[in-house]
Amino acid sequence: MAKPAGILGWNLSELASAMQLKESDVTLYFTDGRRVSFMLERRIASEVLDGTLAPSEGAGWDVLDSYGKKWEVRSISRGGIYFCPSYMVGSGRSFNAPGFLRKLDEIEGYIVSDIENFPEIPFWIIPGDLVRSWWTNGFLGTSSKISRVTALKLVNAIP
Numbered sequence: 067m068a069k070p071a072g073i074l075g076w077n078l079s080e081l082a083s084a085m086q087l088k089e090s091d092v093t094l095y096f097t098d099g100r101r102v103s104f105m106l107e108r109r110i111a112s113e114v115l116d117g118t119l120a121p122s123e124g125a126g127w128d129v130l131d132s133y134g135k136k137w138e139v140r141s142i143s144r145g146g147i148y149f150c151p152s153y154m155v156g157s158g159r160s161f162n163a164p165g166f167l168r169k170l171d172e173i174e175g176y177i178v179s180d181i182e183n184f185p186e187i188p189f190w191i192i193p194g195d196l197v198r199s200w201w202t203n204g205f206l207g208t209s210s211k212i213s214r215v216t217a218l219k220l221v222n223a224i225p
Contacts, residue, residue: 068224070188074109078185096184099141107139110177110189126151127173135174141181142218148211149176149197161209166201170194178221182214190221 076096082089096102107128111117115131127136140147148155150166176197179189200206205220212220 068190068222071191072114072189074106074113074179074187074189076185081185093184097143097181099143099145099181102181102184103139103141106141106179106181106187110137110139110179114177114189114191126169129177131174136172137174138169138176140176140178142178142214142221143181144214146211146213147178147217148209149201149206150210154209155211161211166210167198170198170201178217180218180221190224192221192224196224 078089078092081096082092085092087095096105107119111119111129115129115137117129117131117137119129120127120136128139129137131137138149140149150161151169153159154161154165171194173194175191175193175195177189178192179187181187197206200220201210205216206212
């Protein structure tokens, strides 16, 4: 695997104690991308990018770095990963290629983490241009949502 840019770690026993849950329940919670994204965005903003969170959940990006560049935070989970805007994912929503490409024009890139490795979550900093090349070369399928296996193959190939 390509060397990650870093690892975000948590103390599982301390979390379980503080949350008054079994460690297995804490692990289940933190390997759900919908739930852990709140924590990841905040840690990445402060610890990785020395930046700030987007002003709202409706912004077209998650984190603004210390240089004013916009980044999206995404997780590789059991179900894979998607690179399109969040408004294109979910029940009753559909993928729109021009909207996806506009998003790539607006952001610097993605901070992608492998949440399945919780409590030690590796992350990679992936430039938007690389994601665009994956799209252009057909590696992201027809909707920019790819399996975990495919995502890890692409991450492994990052120079």
